[in-house]
Amino acid sequence: MRNKPHARFALTMMMFAGIALLSGCVTTHVEMDRMTGTAFPTEQTLDGRDWTLESIFLEAGHIIDVDEDDTNIAPLRDGSTQQQCITDAELETVEIANRASPVTPTSFACGAGIFRGTCTRYEAYGIVVDHVGQCFGSCRSSLLGCMYDTTDRSAFSLYFQNSTVSSDGQRYLRTTAHELGHAFNLHHPDGSGSETLMNTTGTVGNSFTYTFSTDSEEHLQEHDAQCRFPGTGAWFSVTDDHATRHGNATCP
Numbered sequence: 001m002r003n004k005p006h007a008r009f010a011l012t013m014m015m016f017a018g019i020a021l022l023s024g025c026v027t028t029h030v031e032m033d034r035m036t037g038t039a040f041p042t043e044q045t046l047d048g049r050d051w052t053l054e055s056i057f058l059e060a061g062h063i064i065d066v067d068e069d070d071t072n073i074a075p076l077r078d079g080s081t082q083q084q085c086i087t088d089a090e091l092e093t094v095e096i097a098n099r100a101s102p103v104t105p106t107s108f109a110c111g112a113g114i115f116r117g118t119c120t121r122y123e124a125y126g127i128v129v130d131h132v133g134q135c136f137g138s139c140r141s142s143l144l145g146c147m148y149d150t151t152d153r154s155a156f157s158l159y160f161q162n163s164t165v166s167s168d169g170q171r172y173l174r175t176t177a178h179e180l181g182h183a184f185n186l187h188h189p190d191g192s193g194s195e196t197l198m199n200t201t202g203t204v205g206n207s208f209t210y211t212f213s214t215d216s217e218e219h220l221q222e223h224d225a226q227c228r229f230p231g232t233g234a235w236f237s238v239t240d241d242h243a244t245r246h247g248n249a250t251c252p
Contacts, residue, residue, distance in 0.1 A: 025110055025119035027063040028230060030180065031101040033070040034128035038160040040068050041173040044210075051210045056177045056197070060212045061221040064180075070098050075130040083141075083161060085134035088148045091127070091157050095149075099125050103154045103231045124183045124230035125155040126176065133159035144175040144201060147182035150235040156183055164201070171201060174208060181216070183230040185223075185237070190216045 030053070032040055043052045057064045073094065077084055101123050110119035133143030144162050149155035156179035158165055158172075165172050177197050181190075190198040196213040212220065219228055226232040 025063075025117060026122070027065060027119065028057075028122040028124055029101060030064055030066045030124045030126060031099065032066060032068045032126045032128070033073055033098050034068075035073045035075050035130040035160070036071075037075065037130045038128040038166075040128065041158075041176045042169055044170045044173045046170060046210055051173065053173065053176055053180070056173075056210045057180075057220070059210075060217045067101075069100060073098055073127075077131075083132055085139040086129050086131035086157075086159075087134050088136070091129070091148045091155070094127065094129070095125060095155055098127075099155075101125065103152060105229065105231060122229040122231055123154065124180060126158065126180065127155070128158045128160055130160050132161045133157070144171075145179040147179055147235070152231050152233060153183045153185060153235055154231040156180060171208075174204075174210065175201065177210065181212070182235070184220060185228050185233075185235065186212075186216050186219060187236075190219070 034040055041053065043050055045051070053066050054064055076086060076090060076094075103123060103125075105120055105122045107118055107120045109116070111117050132139065132141050133146055134140075135143055135146035135148065141162065143159055144165050145156060145158045147153065147156040158176060158179065160166050165175060174197065178201075181198055186198050188198055188200055190213060195204055195207055195209045196211060196216065197209070198213065198216055199208075201208075227237065
């Protein structure tokens with residue numbers, strides 16, 4: 001029950017994984033669940049290229065594995081009241097009941113021959129809900145998605161009652177990558193210009209890409225593990241060394 005990347009992308013993934021194993025493989029597993037009446041984001045074509053959530057992050061130098069899992073979670077309310085917001089607390093309850101993956105990372109021996117090494121797999125959880133979004137206590141029908149778990153940056157939600165999410169495949173995929181970016185401790189100011197992924201949808205308008213800014217790519221590739229990976233720390237959390245290197249108290 002998951003989208004299979006094209007052969008070209010699969011080959012790229014294999015080559016990148018082989019190189020990564022030489023220095024220690026780091027990947028992120030993304031479990032995706034959804035409520036009935038919704039859909040997962042699908043592959044999109046933009047600027048002559050086919051994009052998936054996996055290829056977006058591979059472009060930024062990080063391997064993710066998207067696992068489309070539960071597809072029949074019941075909405076919390078139906079009928080006319082289905083338009084009501086789903087709260088952060090309700091999202092956490094749904095997550096606890098349906099999440100199959102751990103929150104904390106796991107390390108294990110991997111590879112064969114010259115590619116032997118130790119791999120670390122981080123975990124993120126995304127859920128598509130048939131509700132209006134309430135992010136950090138504010139109920140807004142215009143909300144496309146939210147990283148509702150700020151304690152350890154491990155979970156985000158997508159709101160299918162929003163017409164953009166339910167009817168615009170390109171922006172839906174972009175929103176998913178944006179919210180997963182938050183789980184990697186990326187923030188809105190990490191976007192550059194008006195097109196890159198961490199800019200809000202209202203900022204990009206009709207002009208957007210599926211690429212991260214240079215600052216975002218540096219963060220995804222090089223910054224302290226506990227400052228960037230899902231399930232490792234609170235949003236905006238830093239280490240002393242990280243803060244010193246950037247001259248501020250946040251992970252850029």
